[in-house]
Amino acid sequence: MRLVNASYEWVERQMTYQPAIHGWQAAVRAALLEANVTPWNSFTVNHVAGTKVGATTFDASGHRHSAADLLHLPVLVVSVLLYVLQSPASSQTPLTLDRLLEQHRALLRPGGEVILSAGAIGSPQLLLLSGIGPASDLSYLGIPVSADVPDVGKHMFDNPRNGISFIPPVPIDHSLIQVVGIPAANGTESYLEAASYIVPLPPVLSSSDPFIGPSRPLYVTVATVMEKVPGPVSEGSLWLASGNPLESPALRFNYLSRPEDLTRCVLGVRRVAEVLESRALDGFRSAVGSMNRRGPVRRDFRIVGATLPIDWRTDDRALADFCLQTVATLWHYHGGCVPGKVVDRDFRVIGVRSLRVVDSSTFSETPGTNPQATILMMGRYELDSLFRMAYSVF
Structure with a gap:
């Protein structure tokens, strides 16, 4: 654990920054606290209950830092890995394909290793293409079996998210997720986050289907308040659609298929509704209707997409249907x-x-x-471990 923590801290020093909170994100911060997602924890990279500001990989000038900034070794990226082949000596030989579709083999020195880091989709796919996986599935596709490892591509997960998006009545700043609300540090409740981004308006069609409107798309700013289920137990899998390494694999995450995840989504969406009802977000509501003798116009959010059920406070079944109909990915495969x-x-x-x-x-x-931070920590941790092993050998 000492090396794990040291690796996290190294990543944080190298590429994370404290974001400046203003505009939309500042309003969300106030709304979360108003919805009783407390205490206020200010800026921290620690996982704590309440509302906090997390680290960003964008520096003060808006430049985004990535894993490439951590590499102090020459890296040549010229090709796409197709297979990892077993040689007669039972070592590994990566086979790659360059931009001209010519194949190349990377030969290893004696005692060398291949470290595969193609991600949660790419790594299982490459193992399967290399004949490492369920023997029956590989044989069906005509792939020679190198190792019968039945669980390659199994036990896959992704954090599902649901939220409400709306068009503010005034322009707001574009912001990625900066403020997060964590109702319970043990992961029993969904996390609450927000973002704002620019999207093109879809063209309007007439009854005869010609496009109506300007030839160039119109862009609007959309604000989103979302919840995501941490540590989902709904399990998915990946499998090869064919033996062609250039064809994407088939993938199914089975979002919210387990009742535990669906229950947490219901609670999380209810929290989103409470945040949207806060006074802190009143300035983002649009005028609805017109002035009349009964008083001022009503103000509400100009929702994009699905709206919350009317009886969201008490109707769990309606909220569950909303969760199943609007679930989306956060790309945390x-x-x-x-x-x-x-x-x-x-x-x-x-x-x-x-x-x-x-x-x-x-x-x-x-x-x-x-x-991202955990993945980068793993890379640093494993490199440190390998270097220590190498030093012990020599």
Whole structure:
């Protein structure tokens, strides 16, 4: 754990910054506190209950920092990995394809290893293409079996999200997720977040189907308040549609298929509704109707897409239907090469020599928030471990 924590801290020093909170994100912060997502924890990278500001990879000048900033070694990116082939000596030989569709092999020195880091979708796919996976499935596709590892591509998860989007009556700043509300630090409740972004308005069609409106698309700013279920237990899987390495694999996450996840989504969407009812967001409501003798016009959100059920306070069934109809991804894919089933505790592929997988495909469960920091920590942790092993040998 000392090395794990040191690796996290190294990543934070190298590429994270404290964002400046204003405009829409400041309003969301106030709305979360008004909805009793307390205490206020200010800026912190720690996982704590309440409302906080998380770190960003954008510096003060707006430049985004990525994993490439952490590499102090020369890296050549010229090709797409197609397979990892087993040589007669039971070591691994990566086979790649360049932009001209010419194949190349990368030869390893004696004692060398291949570390596969293609992500939660790419790594299981490459193992399957290399003949490492369920033997029956591989044989059906005509792929020679190198190692019968039944759980490759299994036990996959993704954090589902649901939310409400609306068009504010006035222009607002464009912002990625900066403020987060964590009602319970043990992960029993959904996390609450918000973003604002620019989207093109779809063209309007007449009854005869010609397009009506300007030839160029119109763009509007959309604000979103969302909840996401951390640590989902609804399980999915990945499998090859064919033996063609350039064809995307088939993938199904089965979002909210387990009642535990659906129950947490219901609670999370109800929290979203409470945030939207806060006085802190009144300035983002649009005028509805016209002035009359009964008083001022009513103000409400100009919703884009599905609206909340009318009886959201009491009708769990209606909220569950809303969750199932509006569920979307947060792109936090993980699993497919989980420890104890596909890799061992040192990330070595079980039953295969000289091959490791180090990426989010080896997560047994999600960090709950954006997994980028955890993935980068894993890379640093594993490199430190490998260097220490090399020094002990020499």
